[in-house]
Amino acid sequence: MALRTLSAKNAAALDSELMSAGAFSIDQLMELAGLSVSQAVFKLQPPHKGKRILVACGPGNNGGDGLVAARHLWHYGYQPTMYYPKQSKNELYQRLTKQLKDLNVPFTEDFEAALKHADHIIDAIFGFSFSGEVREPFPKVIEALRGTSVPVLAVDAPSSWDIEDGPPLSGPGRGFQPEALISLTAPKPLVKWFKGRHFIGGRFLSPEMAEKYGLDLPSYGGIEQIVEVGAEGQKL
Amino acid sequence: MALRTLSAKNAAALDSELMSAGAFSIDQLMELAGLSVSQAVFKLQPPHKGKRILVACGPGNNGGDGLVAARHLWHYGYQPTMYYPKQSKNELYQRLTKQLKDLNVPFTEDFEAALKHADHIIDAIFGFSFSGEVREPFPKVIEALRGTSVPVLAVDAPSSWDIEDGPPLSGPGRGFQPEALISLTAPKPLVKWFKGRHFIGGRFLSPEMAEKYGLDLPSYGGIEQIVEVGAEGQKL
Numbered sequence: 001m002a003l004r005t006l007s008a009k010n011a012a013a014l015d016s017e018l019m020s021a022g023a024f025s026i027d028q029l030m031e032l033a034g035l036s037v038s039q040a041v042f043k044l045q046p047p048h049k050g051k052r053i054l055v056a057c058g059p060g061n062n063g064g065d066g067l068v069a070a071r072h073l074w075h076y077g078y079q080p081t082m083y084y085p086k087q088s089k090n091e092l093y094q095r096l097t098k099q100l101k102d103l104n105v106p107f108t109e110d111f112e113a114a115l116k117h118a119d120h121i122i123d124a125i126f127g128f129s130f131s132g133e134v135r136e137p138f139p140k141v142i143e144a145l146r147g148t149s150v151p152v153l154a155v156d157a158p159s160s161w162d163i164e165d166g167p168p169l170s171g172p173g174r175g176f177q178p179e180a181l182i183s184l185t186a187p188k189p190l191v192k193w194f195k196g197r198h199f200i201g202g203r204f205l206s207p208e209m210a211e212k213y214g215l216d217l218p219s220y221g222g223i224e225q226i227v228e229v230g231a232e233g234q235k236l
Numbered sequence: 237m238a239l240r241t242l243s244a245k246n247a248a249a250l251d252s253e254l255m256s257a258g259a260f261s262i263d264q265l266m267e268l269a270g271l272s273v274s275q276a277v278f279k280l281q282p283p284h285k286g287k288r289i290l291v292a293c294g295p296g297n298n299g300g301d302g303l304v305a306a307r308h309l310w311h312y313g314y315q316p317t318m319y320y321p322k323q324s325k326n327e328l329y330q331r332l333t334k335q336l337k338d339l340n341v342p343f344t345e346d347f348e349a350a351l352k353h354a355d356h357i358i359d360a361i362f363g364f365s366f367s368g369e370v371r372e373p374f375p376k377v378i379e380a381l382r383g384t385s386v387p388v389l390a391v392d393a394p395s396s397w398d399i400e401d402g403p404p405l406s407g408p409g410r411g412f413q414p415e416a417l418i419s420l421t422a423p424k425p426l427v428k429w430f431k432g433r434h435f436i437g438g439r440f441l442s443p444e445m446a447e448k449y450g451l452d453l454p455s456y457g458g459i460e461q462i463v464e465v466g467a468e469g470q471k472l
Contacts, residue, residue: 023334027263035271042459075439076459098259102442203311206338223278223312 003233034068036201050119058125066124125159166193239469270304272437286355294361302360361395402429
């Protein structure tokens with residue numbers, strides 16, 4: 001039995017319900033989401049295998065998760081480098097950016113140059129609210145992600161993939177299949193087409209909310225904020 | 237060489253600087269502080285040794301850390317019970333309380349009755365801003381903490397201890413010596429009188445901020461949010 005998934009529409013509704021009825025703030029949820037992402041990187045790429053993590057952040061919440069993850073990675077002893085070309089005026093993202101600058105984490109505008117010095121990449125460009133076309137300057141970044149041999153961890157969705165229909169048939173993301181994916185709160189329908197290692201993160205869902213949205217509560221272990229699952233949804 | 241400590245005055249200044257120049261929100265800091273507390277409980281009292289955690293929360297930020305810790309403990313599989321007699325009108329604490337109620341975590345008004353069914357206690361009553369007298373209804377709670385054989389983890393300070401001068405010479409906390417203490421961000425001067433297991437938590441301090449306040453950055457391991465230290469400040 002495959003893991004139950006959350007459509008783009010329901011993912012937006014669940015997020016909004018967590019922050020209204022659920023009484024979570026976006027600061028809290030993003031902190032926990034980014035922490036999950038950082039723990040997946042630690043599992044995929046322990047520091048002794050290479051510490052240089054290139055974090056590609058988009059303009060929205062997916063990018064915010066990348067900003068938080070990078071801060072935790074720095075504290076674990078990694079050397080994150082940020083590619084964040086469309087910095088939002090949103091106050092939260094500005095604060096998360098400042099927190100990285102206070103750790104002297106570098107921000108680059110040249111993704112392809114940074115790629116040459118990366119051991120691992122976080123794709124935090126687009127998340128569950130993506131649809132339609134990849135806008136500038138991201139087409140060439142996604143092409144580079146598709147072409148590189150550096151392993152990529154995608155946050156919630158491989159960027160450019162349709163949340164319901166998976167990999168695009170044309171455009172920069174055609175044939176893009178990252179090594180790993182972390183689904184936040186719950187997998188999205190696109191996981192059906194995903195072939196790499198799959199983690200679930202975001203250990204804050206109540207059983208009632210999971211039931212309301214028809215989701216499985218993953219079997220996290222110990223104090224972990226992530227769990228790796230197989231194609232059938234079983235814990236690995 | 238003992239760990240360098242943070243006076244009550246400097247702890248308040250550092251907290252305030254983290255939220256102004258440091259650009260952290262209180263939601264973020266409290267989430268990470270509470271997460272640290274939950275990880276210390278997991279180390280002191282792994283779930284197979286007893287899951288019933290009684291969390292005593294005071295009216296301020298120390299209580300807020302306890303509310304966050306309880307939520308994480310619930311997700312780890314513990315059964316927290318809350319004693320939170322002076323619930324603040326503060327919006328953040330109200331939200332953290334709602335998050336627990338959505339998990340059906342019970343709130344009790346009878347601390348001594350709850351104590352009979354507890355495997356471990358979190359003392360999140362007073363933190364680094366405490367001074368002077370223990371107000372109602374907490375004197376009898378602190379007496380119960382002092383007298384019980386159930387192990388206690390104190391958050392930032394054993395409640396009723398003076399932040400600079402340690403254990404009180406009279407009053408309900410006279411002779412109160414909890415089994416464990418978690419110092420958030422940095423130890424306070426009272427650790428000189430503390431004889432139990434000592435953890436440090438709050439993995440978000442930048443090296444520059446640590447230097448400014450004359451603090452050591454603890455040597456956390458892996459992805460851990462806490463580190464246990466000896467009386468000389470060395471990692472255990």
